[in-house]
Amino acid sequence: MTRVDVSDDSLFGRDNLPYGVFSTPGSEPRVGVRLGDSVVDLALVLNDDVFARPSLNPFMAQGRARWAQVREELGVRLEGDLPDDAVHAISEVRLHLPFDVADYVDFYASEHHASNLGRLFRPDAEPLMPNWKHLPVGYHGRAGTVVVSGTDVVRPCGQRKAPDETAPTFGPSRRLDIEAELGFVVGAGSGFGQRVPTADFDEHVFGAVLVNDWSARDIQAWEYVPLGPFLGKSFATSISPWVVPLDALQQARVQTPRQDPQPLPYLQEAKPWGLDIDLTVEWNGDVVSQPPYREMYWSPAQMLAHQTVNGASVRTGDFYASGTISGPEKEQRGAFIELTWGGREPVMVAGEERTFVADGDEISISATAPGSSGGRIGFGEVRTRILPAQQEPL
Numbered sequence: 001m002t003r004v005d006v007s008d009d010s011l012f013g014r015d016n017l018p019y020g021v022f023s024t025p026g027s028e029p030r031v032g033v034r035l036g037d038s039v040v041d042l043a044l045v046l047n048d049d050v051f052a053r054p055s056l057n058p059f060m061a062q063g064r065a066r067w068a069q070v071r072e073e074l075g076v077r078l079e080g081d082l083p084d085d086a087v088h089a090i091s092e093v094r095l096h097l098p099f100d101v102a103d104y105v106d107f108y109a110s111e112h113h114a115s116n117l118g119r120l121f122r123p124d125a126e127p128l129m130p131n132w133k134h135l136p137v138g139y140h141g142r143a144g145t146v147v148v149s150g151t152d153v154v155r156p157c158g159q160r161k162a163p164d165e166t167a168p169t170f171g172p173s174r175r176l177d178i179e180a181e182l183g184f185v186v187g188a189g190s191g192f193g194q195r196v197p198t199a200d201f202d203e204h205v206f207g208a209v210l211v212n213d214w215s216a217r218d219i220q221a222w223e224y225v226p227l228g229p230f231l232g233k234s235f236a237t238s239i240s241p242w243v244v245p246l247d248a249l250q251q252a253r254v255q256t257p258r259q260d261p262q263p264l265p266y267l268q269e270a271k272p273w274g275l276d277i278d279l280t281v282e283w284n285g286d287v288v289s290q291p292p293y294r295e296m297y298w299s300p301a302q303m304l305a306h307q308t309v310n311g312a313s314v315r316t317g318d319f320y321a322s323g324t325i326s327g328p329e330k331e332q333r334g335a336f337i338e339l340t341w342g343g344r345e346p347v348m349v350a351g352e353e354r355t356f357v358a359d360g361d362e363i364s365i366s367a368t369a370p371g372s373s374g375g376r377i378g379f380g381e382v383r384t385r386i387l388p389a390q391q392e393p394l
């Protein structure tokens with residue numbers, strides 16, 4: 001038998017307990033929980049086959065009462081001795097995409113980011129569109145290209161047309177960018193034709209992960225009018241492997257910034273779901289930005305209420321991201337197009353000048369939040385390396 005020791009300053013203490021899907025050499029992927037530097041095999045510890053699956057979806061579909069019961073049971077079980085074969089060192093497991101992604105939606109909930117992108121994409125117009133403070137703007141993305149941290153991403157090719165060019169050309173993106181975001185995973189679905197009020201957010205949403213919403217800014221700028229982002233963002237969306245349950249984020253809950261004008265009643269919330277989470281963006285090992293989630297204008301409860309207000313249902317595995325997290329300061333910007341102001345103000349990264357992401361570059365986004373035992377809890381990281389474009393002639 002083994003007892004898992006966890007240091008007091010661990011970001012994966014007993015107040016966190018994020019869920020993921022892992023495998024060990026020669027074994028099938030299955031659900032585990034992270035404790036300190038160990039991964040605990042839940043099917044073995046809880047003797048429940050719902051965890052002997054390569055995805056969190058069957059467990060998430062069981063709903064909030066069961067999520068709470070399992071978390072409580074784990075609190076007790078993880079204090080005691082565990083079977084040796086149920087405990088693995090984090091360095092010895094492979095982590096997989098933690099859930100089967102159903103639909104994927106991306107919001108645009110940072111006022112700082114939306115204002116910056118407005119200035120960069122539409123310099124002759126008001127930075128914020130007139131709708132922006134009345135509803136959380138979003139678009140439907142591509143669920144099948146959500147990939148887990150550690151998956152290399154190939155630089156996308158597509159049509160690009162700079163403002164000073166008369167016609168588009170085809171080729172590798174020259175303005176490959178990141179977007180540091182938080183993503184919310186729906187566990188329990190809603191009914192067809194039924195709204196999810198803001199107050200029911202935690203009945204449906206299971207937990208949160210880190211997101212890097214890769215964006216080819218040159219492809220995007222040419223294609224997006226009038227229907228919005230398409231191929232410039234659909235080639236890859238990277239997520240962190242650990243789903244931090246909402247129950248672990250209770251200490252992180254804060255009011256969103258003041259919303260003026262007051263939103264319509266269906267978007268008002270009685271209990272705050274702003275989140276005090278600190279992100280860190282590393283570019284080839286150098287910290288280039290620290291976006292603060294607490295600055296986000298719209299809360300994830302408002303995003304869920306909005307995406308269902310027309311009667312559209314959500315289902316287990318639906319995934320929606322917050323949109324790029326940017327704070328008011330330059331070093332809090334969650335996308336490089338903002339950080340380098342459209343490529344006009346390069347930054348130094350590991351001794352080299354950068355504007356957008358170069359082939360071979362590695363980007364890591366990590367985050368921490370206050371935990372319930374006085375310390376901090378971690379989200380782990382989403383780390384990606386960019387590979388050169390496929391250059392075969394078409």
Ligand SMILES: O=C(O)/C=C/C(=O)CC(=O)CC(=O)O
Nearest residue numbers: 107108109117121179323324
């Ligand atoms: O303002 C635009 O036209 C484009 C905005 C974005 O690219 C941002 C986006 O994908 C949503 C977000 O991450 O905030």
Ligand SMILES: [Ca+2]
Nearest residue numbers: 106179213323
């Ligand atoms: Ca985005």
Ligand SMILES: [Mg+2]
Nearest residue numbers: 010013375376
């Ligand atoms: Mg801790």
